[in-house]
Amino acid sequence: MVTSTGAVAPAGRRPGGAVRSMVRGLVGNQQFMLLIALAALVAYFTARAPVFLSNGELANILTDFCSLILLGIGETYVIASGGIDLSVGSATSLSGVVGAFAMRSLLGSHQGEALVLFVGTLVCVSIGLAIGLTNAALINWARLVPFVATLAMLGGAAGLAIVISNGEPIGLDPRAISLTTAKLGPFSYPSLVVIAIVAACWLSLHLTRYGRYTFAIGSNEFAARAAGIDVRRHVTSVYALSGALAGLAGMFVYMRLGSGAPTAGLNDELQAIAAVVIGGASLYGGVARMSGTVLGTLIITTVTSGLIISNVQANWDQVAVALLIAAAAAMQALRPARRA
Amino acid sequence: MNHLRGAGFRRRAAVAAGIALAGLLAAAGTPALASASTARPHAGHRLVIAYNMGAEADPFFIAMNVGAAAEAKKLGVTLDWQGDPSVYSPSTQIPIVQEMLAEHPDGLVISPTDPNALQPIVNEAIAEGIPVSCVDTHVTNLSKVLTYITGNNAQGGAAAADAMAKAMHYTPGKTYQVAVGMTSPTTTTNVARLAGFKAEIAKKYPGIKIVSEAYSESQPAVANSNVNDWLTKYPHLAGIFAIDGTNATGASAAIQAHNLVGKIALVGYDAYANDVALLQQGVFAALIAQQPALEGMLEIKYMVQYLRTHSRKGIPHELTLPNIVLTPHTPASVLAKYTYPTA
Structure with missing residues (x-):
């Protein structure tokens, strides 16, 4: 039930042992190593193309980061609880398309932009929430394993997004696009909202009873039930949260493109899971760090943009992410077990 | 699209049952299925054109469907339009084509997702007496294909x-x-x-x-x-x-x-x-x-012409339609003409 933290130097070592132990502890700390990796990547890409460290490029990376981290947060909760959610990419697509229909209708009746975006956000989050609750129902009551339940939703939601949109982006909303441009340094207003959500979820996962219950269920579901936790209700809330955040990601991508695209979240579930795993989470459940997910997401988006900026063949992106996943998994395997 | 998938699943189940039945018949030495596969349309038979594309929900193919469906309706033939909803891959396309051929259509129009991977099944259809045309993309060997229509x-x-x-x-x-x-x-x-x-x-x-x-x-x-x-x-x-x-x-x-x-x-x-x-x-x-709608329309027109006359006269073996350049100065009527239809 204990999550990954920094190592503590044992007492009673000979002089110099404390330093070695501290170094070993830092090397064994996944978050620290991720920070080093991120710094190294930034240094490498900046050396290849100094413009990489510009305000404009930070804004680009932040825009990429925002939609992916919304999926990553939800995935962190789900993986910490011992599950997996493969439907978040499709939920992004479907919610964006349905939200776009609603917003196009309101724009057609000359409603104000604030009302349009508010209703659009509500619709997107509702669609995501409905997908999350369906996942939970399939897992809790149909007794499907999370992989199968969410795989079914992945196909269903992706197909539905294409069917109802006829495969085309829905809506033309240039005012929404302008909202995603940088206003405060590299930050756009929606990106500040996303950062606030990340902070709230960070606190919730690591400092509240809700977070502790999540880890408890992921560590040992039977023990959690014996301890009086309503496992079904908690699992339902975790998948609902993941779905709602995917719906919010759908809204973010809508604002970014000015339209709801049926392939907006294509394969994003794999990117989100990669970010969580790179961040040090265990797919067996019970171990996850929101800081790790944030760093994992930053690394993925940095690599993607860095390769374009430094004019490296873009397909190296997939190779780089694969290597990072392998390195993260290796670190977990080599690290002493810390689970209670 | 889900209802099409449902139909696909049912068809797959039917094909599986058919394969099992064929096995039993073969074991009993009965040649019934072999003769069925080469049956040709009789007088008064309503022609069925199987039309298979890479990704059914791609707006390009949706527009093509509009042109093909209108021509099929005009000529009084049945259009069996099938494809994977979104995955553009031979691994998803081949089983769907197999299912379509199992229903013995009168003709097959196909947009191969891979020129080599789809060649064997095209050969198989032609060997069974089903004329095959290609649209948008093609198989490697076009010599026995009725027509191939594409944009350039x-x-x-x-x-x-x-x-x-x-x-x-x-x-x-x-x-x-x-x-x-x-x-x-x-x-x-x-x-x-x-x-x-x-x-x-x-x-x-x-x-x-x-x-x-x-x-x-x-x-x-x-x-x-x-x-x-x-x-x-x-x-x-x-x-x-x-x-x-x-x-x-x-x-x-x-x-x-x-x-x-x-x-x-x-x-x-x-x-x-x-x-x-x-x-x-x-x-x-x-x-x-x-011009996807025009491609679809011409494919149906030429296939039906061939099935009704058994002659290739007037049917181009390969036809490349030019692409049209639209600019902000293009008249609205021309823009409307070339905007891909969705219904």
């Missing part, structure tokens, strides 16, 4: 280069940086368009330099991110060739977000309704439109 991707790429040069007021002696957004390095239509684009530049516009080619992997947000990165790296970028619909969506949003409408010559491919609206607003300098 290389010509479309060249037309994109001309439209871009015109929009950026190309002047010999000056240098222009341009970037190309693709889906992947192996998508055959993208590759052909890029080849045509590059050949035209090499021939007529030596001042145009392609500084980057990036891939969207079918995600408009990735296409958008790629353009954002280009705009940081190349602040004097003069043109972008968004080689397909996904890249057009991502690139047009990026151009608007950076207030660069009219300052960067953005040329897109395909005439989806949204992109035509953006063309009219000046976000796109040009769109290269294919």
Whole structure:
């Protein structure tokens, strides 16, 4: 039930042992190593193309980061609880398309932009929430394993997004696009909202009873039930949260493109899971760090943009992410077990 | 699309049952199925044309369906339109074609997702006496195919280069940086368009330099991110060739977000309704439109003509339809004509 933290130097070592132990502890700390990796990547890409460290490029990376981290947060909760959610990419697509229909209708009746975006956000989050609750129902009551339940939703939601949109982006909303441009340094207003959500979820996962219950269920579901936790209700809330955040990601991508695209979240579930795993989470459940997910997401988006900026063949992106996943998994395997 | 998938699953179950029955009959030495497979339409029989495409929900194929369905209705034949909803791959296409052939259609029109992988099943259909035509893409050996109708991707790429040069007021002696957004390095239509684009530049516009080619992997947000990165790296970028619909969506949003409408010559491919609206607003300098509805209409027309006359007279073995360049100055009636229909 204990999550990954920094190592503590044992007492009673000979002089110099404390330093070695501290170094070993830092090397064994996944978050620290991720920070080093991120710094190294930034240094490498900046050396290849100094413009990489510009305000404009930070804004680009932040825009990429925002939609992916919304999926990553939800995935962190789900993986910490011992599950997996493969439907978040499709939920992004479907919610964006349905939200776009609603917003196009309101724009057609000359409603104000604030009302349009508010209703659009509500619709997107509702669609995501409905997908999350369906996942939970399939897992809790149909007794499907999370992989199968969410795989079914992945196909269903992706197909539905294409069917109802006829495969085309829905809506033309240039005012929404302008909202995603940088206003405060590299930050756009929606990106500040996303950062606030990340902070709230960070606190919730690591400092509240809700977070502790999540880890408890992921560590040992039977023990959690014996301890009086309503496992079904908690699992339902975790998948609902993941779905709602995917719906919010759908809204973010809508604002970014000015339209709801049926392939907006294509394969994003794999990117989100990669970010969580790179961040040090265990797919067996019970171990996850929101800081790790944030760093994992930053690394993925940095690599993607860095390769374009430094004019490296873009397909190296997939190779780089694969290597990072392998390195993260290796670190977990080599690290002493810390689970209670 | 779900109802089609449902039908597909039922059909797969029926095929499985059929295979089991065939096994039993073969074991009993009964040749009944062999004769059924070569049965030809009798007088008064309503012709059934099986039409299989790469990705059914692609707006390009939706537009093609509109043209094919209208022609089938006009000629009084049944159109069996099937394909994977969204996955453009031989591994998903081949089982669907097998199921369609199991129903012994009178003719098959196919858009192969791979020229080699689909060749055996096309050969099999022809051997069973089912005439086969190709549309948009083709199998390697076209010698026994009734007709092959496609848009000219290389010509479309060249037309994109001309439209871009015109929009950026190309002047010999000056240098222009341009970037190309693709889906992947192996998508055959993208590759052909890029080849045509590059050949035209090499021939007529030596001042145009392609500084980057990036891939969207079918995600408009990735296409958008790629353009954002280009705009940081190349602040004097003069043109972008968004080689397909996904890249057009991502690139047009990026151009608007950076207030660069009219300052960067953005040329897109395909005439989806949204992109035509953006063309009219000046976000796109040009769109290269294919003619999918016409392709679908001609495929049905030629197949029915052959089935009814048993003659290839008047049916071109290969027909390449030119792509049309649409610009903000194109009359609205022409734009309406070439905008891909959805229903």
